[in-house]
Amino acid sequence: MEIESKLHVIDWIVLSITLIFIVVYGTYVTRKNSSVTDYIKGGNDTKWWTIGLSVMATQASAITFLSTPGQAFHSGMGFVQFYFGLPIAMIIICVVFIPIYHKLKVYTAYEFLEGRFDLKTRSLAAILFLIQRGLAAGITIFAPAIILSAVLDWDLLILNIIIGFLVIIYTVSGGTKAVNVTQKQQMIIIFLGMLIAFYMIMSQLPADITFKKAIDIAGASGKMEVLDFSFDLNNRYTVWTGFIGGTFLMLSYFGTDQSQVQRYLSGKSIRESQLGLIFNGLLKVPMQFFILLVGVMVFVFYQFNTSPLNFNPKVDDAVANSKYAAEYAILQKEHIDIENRKKILLSDGVQRSEKEVIKSLNERDLEIKASAKDIIDKIDATSMEKIESNDKDYVFIHFILHNLPRGLIGLLLAVILSAAMSSTASELNALASTTAIDLYKRNVKSLKSEEHYVKASKWFTLAWGILAILVACVANLFDNLIQLVNIIGSIFYGNVLGIFLLAFFVKFVKGNAVFIAAVITQIIIFIVFYMDWLPYLWLNLLGCILVMTIATVIQSFKLNKEQLRDEKDN
Template identity: 30%
Template sequence: MTKLPVIDLLIIFTYLIGMVVIGVYFSRKNKNAEQFTKASGKIPGWAIGLSIYATFLSSNTFLGVPGKAFGSNWNSFVFSLSMPLAAWVSARYFVPFYRNSGEVSAYTHLEHRFGSWARTYAVICFLLTQLARMGSIFFGIALSLQALTGYSMASIMIVVGICIIIYTVLGGMEAVIWTEVVQGVIKTIGALIILALVIKGMPGGISRIIEIGQADNKFSLGSFVPDFTQSTFWVVLLYGFFMNLNNFGMDQNYVQRYHTTTSVSEATRSIWLCVYLYLPVSLIFFVIGSCLYAYYQTNPDLLNEVRMQVAAERLPNGSTTAISQLAASLSPSDIGDKIMPHFMVTKIPAGLVGLIVAAIMSAAMSTISSGMNASATVFSVDIYQRYIKPELTSKQSLKILYIATTMFGLLGMFTGVAMIGVKSVLDIWWMLSGIFAGGMLGLFLLGIVSHKAGNAEAAIATVIGLLVICWMTFSKQIPDEYAALRSPFHQNMIMVIGTLSIFLVGILLSKFRKNKSSNTEQTV
């Protein structure tokens, strides 16, 4: 399909205009930096909860999760199962800490504990994580819209990116939050519509889907063997806990929202509302992936269409024979990200396609706009005011936020363009986020938990942790003759081991210093 029906185009156009109008509406309130970053602290907890939920439910969820379930099983759903524990820790310890500190930046505390280097390191990690996140989201939305419109992925990213930049720059955090409330509702409706259409089009209905899924082990949560070299249940559970703890506990996207509520209890309530919503809805996307697997297994001609499409993209100048041979060799995991767009193109009726596209766009826009606003806030507070110009007027601060928001929106677009051609959008996001977030979380936990760890211990622990993360990330590049030096762990363990390396080394060094000091005093 190279041209959407007029009704679908109208729905998409109306949605985009509506988002821009919201930005224009809230632009009247943005008179200072506090309003732009904190929305003056008057947003109700339920709206923040829906906003955080919408940020979690990105286009990676819309496309990556069904694609992952189609290509493998429900192993990745364990990530969602880890959310309640991470939410409890964050609600119990982190939210009161941030609210009592009054600092809009999540990373100011690190400078108080360990010095300016710690704050700068965390800021750099956060900004790199945001670029990876925004890039993967841009990539995900372009992947689906390319199948629907025929336009190039780069062109789609630019058009959507401009719309996001407009309403985020104009409206600030308050516009981001209220658009995400709307987007969260649209996303949920879109997911339910897709699920209903897949089940309706499946010969034999739900019973046949379950039969095929059970036969091909599509409902498995992964092996329960304590093996950390593969994506077992325990690997994803550990990765999910640490990543969700990073999200709820120290990601500027979420920390900034805690300051927009009226109280600690409202901020805590927003976290739990997100968990209550995200758990069942994320399960729906895994169910969609399994349903699509059963549907395409019973429609081999459609499955072959997808295989040929992927093969043609990988061999743009290949002969028909070569493309056919490659298509025949492709596994379900090779074509997972293309399944949802193909189903939308071929099986969703006019009118509903526009709504589904709007849902996917809303999934992308909520996460990207949130990342832009948070990145701009961190840049303004932790970089510009810290190192360039400490004393800023209210008008100057607001101007810097406008410029930084635009800058990070453009950088996110360029990152998305650079990702064109990756095999799995979900895999690439998990890998990059694990690399950048692991060291940041380890340092932050060390500062919060250990009151005895000092600047030197934190610096040494961070260097050791970074070496561990780099080794685990790039050890596959080690030549075969030195294969014994490669990391045996699954890539999702980078986040876990990187975090624990910094945290535990810092604890041990602080204890060693204490014991050494005690022995010295006794000797004297």
């Protein structure tokens, strides 16, 4: 059945009603925001469960629900180790960051830095946030748009504009409160959609394949290897990168990134904010585990059902019209032969004697897929239109469109678009708040009214929304979209976290030393990333250590120099 015919009227109705409800509801309930406190801090009356869901929705973008199942399909459950540092980070932020932010009554995280250091350090941290989060906002729009455009044959440019425009409507109108209240609805839709998807996958497995047998089948193919205790720096996801690099990344993201800080600054009290983050810390890792498990079950499903050699729907047409068509057809035939052999072996479950055979067949299938990707890359090099050979981000949407009944396809598409809207709304809200408070208000010397700054925040939200759409329109797919967002964050987050840790704990270090150290650190991190000397998660730890060490050395040198001068004068 053709993909176009799979999206029936009922799917359009479910999709449209869901998205329109979110936009109308968010706009209506927050239409009376008139003060800066209402618009930027949500009136400081947000309950802990709203904070927890809002924090979770901000991080769980469409990329999470498109890329994570594909990550598990190809590489197994090991990606969950990336989140092991999150609960640790939540505890530290609850104990250290939240009490300070609430005591100082700040609108943004970066206000605190001026009081502790100086204006230029505050502005530098704010600008680093604006650069990386501005890019990420574009990617959170682009991620679902590029994939939906490919599989549904919708126009990419129009999709980018529609997703961005829907978010802009209620985010400009209601500010932080609009983001918070809509994210509750979006997370309900997301949880419901993923549970239904899991149930549908399991119900479409052969009658004799129980959940335990499905896990055994996945395990025989190496998909259930959750923990990796190796110290191999070439391995991106291990227990150590999760606990060490992941903790620093999560500390930076949840403690210093305004898109997250703004969620819990809207809390009714310190306790409500802390409970919201603890709620997120307890639920986030199981949620990611479950999303990865969905991807693993999709893998099991395709052990009994035909799967394409490459899940990107544009590949087949591109190959068919190239000189590599015959070569690709040979690979397809061998891929199908391997699938058929595995079906026979797995028909009675996984026997111990057959595990090595299955492992050998999977290894050969990976070799075939690698050869297919090489062919696609050769075609891409000579084609005017980019053809993405890495199909991780297409796996889950392919399953949805080809195997779910009417109505559920619309619901799952609503899940993907809701996730895109929720994270993008948080980002635009935070970008506008930081621009208005840390740059505009701080550098405009004349006194302005509350109404003026609310209007300015709305205009900045609109401007960042338009910029995010433009970034989405010129973006290109990376190795894996969820990795791309985390890579962008890792380049900047460690440096910013180090600045905040210096502010909290190293009292003798002053503004000039921190500013110089931060600039030097950012240059070094760019070089390390460009030269590919470390896995990207370790950039968070490196950036944090570098800025703290360099700032401490500079300040100590300056103090010693002043001490010698004083002794000389005496």
